[in-house]
Amino acid sequence: MKKRNIVQVKDLIAGYDGEIILDHISFDVLEGEIFIILGGSGCGKSTLLKHLIGLMKPLSGQVIIDGNDISNCDEITFKNILRKIGVLYQSSALFGSMTLAENVSLPIQEYTDLPKKLVDTLVKIKLNLVNLNGYENHLPSEISGGMKKRAGLARAMALNPKILFFDEPSAGLDPVTSVELDNLILSLNKNLGTTMVIVTHELPSIFNVAHRIIMLDRQTKGIIAEGDPNYLKDHSKNRFVRNFFNRQSQNYERISESLKKNRN
Amino acid sequence: MxxxxxxxxxxxxxxxxxxxxxxxxxxxxxxxxxxxxxxxxxxxxxxxxxxxxxxxxxxxxxxxxxxxxxxxxxxxxxxxxxxxxxxxxxxxxxxxxxxxxxxxxDTTSFIKIRPPNMFIRFGDAIIQYAADVKYLISFVGSVCIAFVYSFLHPKSLRMEETFLYMQKTGVDALPVVAMISFLLGLIVAFMSSVQLQLFGANIYVASLVSLAMSRELGPIMTAIIVAGRSGSSFAAEIGTMKISEEVDALFTMGFDPTRYLVLPKILASVIVVPILTLFSDVFAIFGGLVVGVFMLDLTANAYISETIKTLTVFDVFWGVFKSAVFALLISWIGCLRGFQVKGGAASVGHATTSAVVSSIFLIIVSDAIFTVIIRYLR
CATH class of the missing domain: 3.30.750.24 (STAS domain)
Known part of the structure; x- marks a missing residue:
């Protein structure tokens, strides 16, 4: 069965007053895919993400989420789209005045009429899923950064959204926690079939989870590579892409050549 | 079926x-x-x-x-x-x-933590209060040290920042202070004229307005406006810096956060609020003058000369001195509340509220003390 496109970006031009950051970008995300957006600093990754989740309106072009254009739709459609997506923000964005349980139960209470007992059970399930059982009554300020990330994830997937967006999920996490988060992403993707769109530049995590990537570039303001990271690593025509995946400085080749010369 | x-x-x-x-x-x-x-x-x-x-x-x-x-x-x-x-x-x-x-x-829902009983909460409140007082005193100490240090090393004072706060606290507040003082002068003149007219003592409206405004109402109104405008903003600014770790950054870079953040604010307020108070006095007298001329058939000349006759230099300076003390209290409590912020956004809101409430409270208390002092001084 051919998978359908759940996110479609068509000819997107994005920018802040007068300054264009992304110029004529088009790509699709397939249903059930783990899709990673990457690129060097300042290339517009976060701007792209903000357009995908409807926080910013494109200067021109379309962003279509599950059949509806998020950039140009009425209030009710917009609400329906928001119901289908969950976002894990870089700093978790947990509400500081609420306990973890209250944070997670907020969307459940807002969008369903389930009895209190079931809501509590669901909250437990969600927190269990991210290994935070026993922390229901903790405030966000009382737990560590990695735990906040996981609690944020629990809140983002409280309603089992079709698409989960991640803004730099492993930023500020230690390698072990980071791998655990990757595994969590993989298992959620496998068990629930959730589509994941991830903005990151954490190399190990890219190779670990990505089905497909796009790489943005600051100079061309567009996509310079698209595909399987394992293939692109060695076979991309673009030197910057190869350097990115192999973790080499842009002038690595020049330096190594000059070193060779000196040795001779 | x-x-x-x-x-x-x-x-x-x-x-x-x-x-x-x-x-x-x-x-x-x-x-x-x-x-x-x-x-x-x-x-x-x-x-x-x-x-x-x-x-x-x-x-x-x-x-x-x-x-x-x-x-x-x-x-x-x-x-x-x-x-x-x-x-x-x-x-x-x-x-x-x-x-x-x-x-x-295990479908039993998790147990919500119930608030502890009254005695525990009362005890907690006392402990909290004691800690608050302790912090208050240590904050006074660190502000004093910062002042002495800056006095000995004038170059360490951030002049640009101080001027910026002088503008924010003083110049930007002038329109609202002028407006409120003008209306207040109008109200006082009008209210007193109703009584004084009975005795044919219209001219004393000028005395009443000028004396009341320059000694009490001018300084207090100005201070309350500044508390609402600047005291709250000091608390919010420092509080937000605290939760985004900017205060910690200052500390580890070797700056004294008190000297760096608090001193410019206190200094600017203490310089600028007395000037605002003088403006407030003038506008209030002008408000009284409008009532006197248009409603009480006084000439502007008579009103002004009566005002000059009533006001002594001491009255005006006493008001200005009080407003300097109020400014010190407002900026000090604003910064203090900012530094007490812990946790998240809600805490910043709490600090802001607390800054305004405490400074208005302190303004009134200190004014009461001043009134008693002046009673025995003269």
């Missing part, structure tokens, strides 16, 4: 035998969008027909998540309570797994 019903993206058929057994064939999705409706409908089914047993057939379910699984658990609970049997048919492995998992087995 068979019927096909539709709940959003989920359809179901009910088959009922004569023995009182119900089988429900569910199709489509069981997710968060229809979970509560399914419970409602099937729950009322159980209540109405009181079946001996209920079976749910999941063969045609295309999607089921933890919301759907919970629905099944809830239905099972309902049947158990009605002394009936519950059975799942054609459930896929992952559904059974979801139902089997530990959290679902």
């Amino acid at each position: 068979k019927s096909i019903e539709d709940i959003q993206s989920c359809q179901y058929e009910i088959a009922e035998t004569e023995d009182g057994d119900i089988t429900i064939y569910v199709q489509g999705r069981m997710d968060s969008s229809n979970a509560s409706r399914i419970i409602e409908i099937f729950g009322s089914l159980i209540k109405d027909r009181q079946p001996l047993s209920m079976a749910v057939d999941l063969k045609k379910v295309t999607y089921i998540d933890d919301f759907g699984a919970l629905v099944l658990v809830e239905l099972k609970d309902m049947m158990t309570r009605a002394n009936g049997l519950f059975d799942l048919q054609n459930a896929r492995e992952e559904v059974l797994f979801m139902l089997d998992s530990e959290t679902l087995a």
Whole structure:
């Protein structure tokens, strides 16, 4: 069965007053895919993400989420789209005045009429899923950064959204926690079939989870590579892409050549 | 009996035998969008027909998540309570797994922490209060040290910042201070004229307005406006810096946060608020003048000369001195509340409120003390 496109970006031009950051970008995300957006600093990754989740309106072009254009739709459609997506923000964005349980139960209470007992059970399930059982009554300020990330994830997937967006999920996490988060992403993707769109530049995590990537570039303001990271690593025509995946400085080749010369 | 019903993206058929057994064939999705409706409908089914047993057939379910699984658990609970049997048919492995998992087995909801009893809270409040007082005193100390240091090393003072705060606290507040003082002068003049007119003592409106405004109302009104405008903003600014670790950054870079953040604010306020108070006096007298000229048939000349005759230099300076003290208190408590911020956004809001409330309280208390002092001084 051919998978359908759940996110479609068509000819997107994005920018802040007068300054264009992304110029004529088009790509699709397939249903059930783990899709990673990457690129060097300042290339517009976060701007792209903000357009995908409807926080910013494109200067021109379309962003279509599950059949509806998020950039140009009425209030009710917009609400329906928001119901289908969950976002894990870089700093978790947990509400500081609420306990973890209250944070997670907020969307459940807002969008369903389930009895209190079931809501509590669901909250437990969600927190269990991210290994935070026993922390229901903790405030966000009382737990560590990695735990906040996981609690944020629990809140983002409280309603089992079709698409989960991640803004730099492993930023500020230690390698072990980071791998655990990757595994969590993989298992959620496998068990629930959730589509994941991830903005990151954490190399190990890219190779670990990505089905497909796009790489943005600051100079061309567009996509310079698209595909399987394992293939692109060695076979991309673009030197910057190869350097990115192999973790080499842009002038690595020049330096190594000059070193060779000196040795001779 | 068979019927096909539709709940959003989920359809179901009910088959009922004569023995009182119900089988429900569910199709489509069981997710968060229809979970509560399914419970409602099937729950009322159980209540109405009181079946001996209920079976749910999941063969045609295309999607089921933890919301759907919970629905099944809830239905099972309902049947158990009605002394009936519950059975799942054609459930896929992952559904059974979801139902089997530990959290679902333990459906008791987690215990919310109840607030402790009155005595514990009272004790907590006392301890909190003591800590607050301790911090207050140490903050006074660090501000004093910072002042002495800056006095000895004038170059260490951030002049640009100080000028900026002088503008924010003083110049930007001038329109609102002028407006409020003008109206206040108008009101005082009007109210007093009603009484003084009875004695034909209209001219003393000028004395009353100028004396009341320059000694009491001018300084207090100005201080309250500054507390609302600048005291709150000091608290919010430092509080936000505190939670985004900017204060820590200053500390580790070797800056004294008190000297760096607090001193410019206190200095700017203490310089600028007395000047604002003078403006306030002038505008209030002008307000009184408007009432005097247009309603009481006084000439502007007479009004002004009466004002000059009443006011002594001491009156004006006393007001200005008081306002300097108020400014010190406002900026000091604003910064203090900012530094007390802990945790998140709610704490910043609390600090801001607390800054305004405490500074207004301190303004009034210190004014009362001043009034007593002046009574015995002269």
